[in-house]
Amino acid sequence: MTSRNESLFARSQRVIPGGVNSPVRAFKSVGGVPVFFTRGRGAWLWDVDDRAYIDYVGSWGPMILGHAHPEVVQAVQEAAAGSLSFGAPTERELEMAELLTTLVPSMELVRLVSSGTEATMSAIRLARGFTGRNVIVKFEGCYHGHGDALLVKAGSGALTFGQPSSAGVPAETTQHTLVLDYNDVPGLERAFAERGDDIAAVILEPVAGNMNLVRPTDAFMQALRTLTERSGSLLIFDEVMTGFRVGLTGAQGLFGIRPDLTTLGKVVGGGMPLGAFGGRRDIMERLAPLGPVYQAGTLSGNPVAVAAGLATLRLVQTPGFYDRLSETTRTLVSGLVEAGRSAGAGFSGDCVGGMFGVFFSDEPPKTFAEVMRADKERFNRFFHEMLDRGVYLAPSAFEAGFVSAAHGEDEIRKTLDAARDAFGAIAR
Numbered sequence: 504m505t506s507r508n509e510s511l512f513a514r515s516q517r518v519i520p521g522g523v524n525s526p527v528r529a530f531k532s533v534g535g536v537p538v539f540f541t542r543g544r545g546a547w548l549w550d551v552d553d554r555a556y557i558d559y560v561g562s563w564g565p566m567i568l569g570h571a572h573p574e575v576v577q578a579v580q581e582a583a584a585g586s587l588s589f590g591a592p593t594e595r596e597l598e599m600a601e602l603l604t605t606l607v608p609s610m611e612l613v614r615l616v617s618s619g620t621e622a623t624m625s626a627i628r629l630a631r632g633f634t635g636r637n638v639i640v641k642f643e644g645c646y647h648g649h650g651d652a653l654l655v656k657a658g659s660g661a662l663t664f665g666q667p668s669s670a671g672v673p674a675e676t677t678q679h680t681l682v683l684d685y686n687d688v689p690g691l692e693r694a695f696a697e698r699g700d701d702i703a704a705v706i707l708e709p710v711a712g713n714m715n716l717v718r719p720t721d722a723f724m725q726a727l728r729t730l731t732e733r734s735g736s737l738l739i740f741d742e743v744m745t746g747f748r749v750g751l752t753g754a755q756g757l758f759g760i761r762p763d764l765t766t767l768g769k770v771v772g773g774g775m776p777l778g779a780f781g782g783r784r785d786i787m788e789r790l791a792p793l794g795p796v797y798q799a800g801t802l803s804g805n806p807v808a809v810a811a812g813l814a815t816l817r818l819v820q821t822p823g824f825y826d827r828l829s830e831t832t833r834t835l836v837s838g839l840v841e842a843g844r845s846a847g848a849g850f851s852g853d854c855v856g857g858m859f860g861v862f863f864s865d866e867p868p869k870t871f872a873e874v875m876r877a878d879k880e881r882f883n884r885f886f887h888e889m890l891d892r893g894v895y896l897a898p899s900a901f902e903a904g905f906v907s908a909a910h911g912e913d914e915i916r917k918t919l920d921a922a923r924d925a926f927g928a929i930a931r
């Protein structure tokens with residue numbers, strides 16, 4: 504009997520490319536039919552066939568409080584009742600800007616936008632406008648949204664400029680983008696030795712989450728800051744995923760690195776379309792209407808999205824919030840690793856704050872190449888065995904997972920019970 508999920512997916516493919524509004528949702532990586540959800544509450548989601556799932560995607564990060572948190576819903580309802588948008592300044596977006604510049608001290612000035620892609624795209628243009636240079640350095644496996652300059656894969660040689668990773672991106676656009684290896688300090692040093700004076704900025708995920716979770720080494724972090732400073736290049740921390748996810752002060756607070764620009768998204772909007780970028784005053788003041796770098800948006804700083812973000816950021820400041828979230832995440836990951844290894848699977852995991860990564864490999868990968876050596880096929884089977892048992896993991900071996908404040912002992916226990924079954928099933 505065809506489930507409602509399947510009939511909806513068949514219908515949606517007739518009017519939406521691939522049946523989804525964002526590719527990762529299509530389950531292409533794991534196979535099968537994507538789940539259509541109708542509602543969520545706390546750590547739980549329900550699909551169109553009214554099946555319940557414990558959610559570890561959290562809309563790819565934003566739902567750090569859990570779904571339908573009453574205070575967030577109320578803030579949205581109140582804001583919406585006063586109009587959805589003005590296209591003019593509001594006190595609420597000023598409050599958000601004051602809060603962000605307080606919580607993230609490196610952001611001396613901040614501009615609100617409507618997505619993480621807009622934030623990184625704008626930060627790149629600003630870095631180029633400020634430095635008068637064109638070259639951008641990014642790292643293989645890091646994703647910064649779908650702006651042309653960042654849809655780049657590594658060039659043929661170590662220090663050759665990138666090629667487009669998407670059709671429709673002119674080679675001229677990516678000829679200024681260098682793609683290096685994450686955590687490769689010698690490679691970074693070579694790039695700066697050869698092209699330092701041409702590099703406008705280095706952009707990275709300060710904890711990678713788009714090749715699954717990969718931590719930076721201290722040496723890598725230090726080299727990034729030293730080399731950019733020495734060459735007059737800017738260091739951009741793309742904290743769209745890590746911001747307010749790995750801790751209240753993001754990855755920059757964890758590692759004690761002060762980037763020149765920071766981009767935010769996801770948690771900052773609490774599930775509504777909101778992103779932000781900000782940093783040094785002398786850089787941000789190059790933005791229109793003050794300076795020559797143009798950037799704009801009809802719904803930038805949208806009052807309803809900002810209301811959701813403010814309610815969320817108020818609640819994540821509750822004393823002990825990140826200690827509890829990190830503890831829950833550590834309990835989850837250590838339990839999954841124990842279950843996997845007991846079933847004889849080469850299985851490992853890691854977590855930072857409320858984000859985690861699990862791998863069918865003996866140790867957590869430290870580089871993109873190591874991630875690619877993990878057993879993706881076994882992950883895909885594990886994913887479906889868990890889905891069948893009501894646990895919704897990220898539908899890709901190359902995505903991080905997310906825990907919310909609403910995940911309690913009951914959800915973790917149910918998840919680990921399902922995992923022990925699932926590991927047994929894939930071992931057979």
Ligand code: KE4
Nearest residue numbers: 525563618619620646647648713743744768
């Ligand atoms: P958005 O434009 O999707 O709001 O943000 C782009 C972006 C920028 N920087 C980082 C570090 C990101 O992780 C993202 C978006 N992340 C993906 C999940 N890996 C969003 C999910 C999707 O593309 O549907």
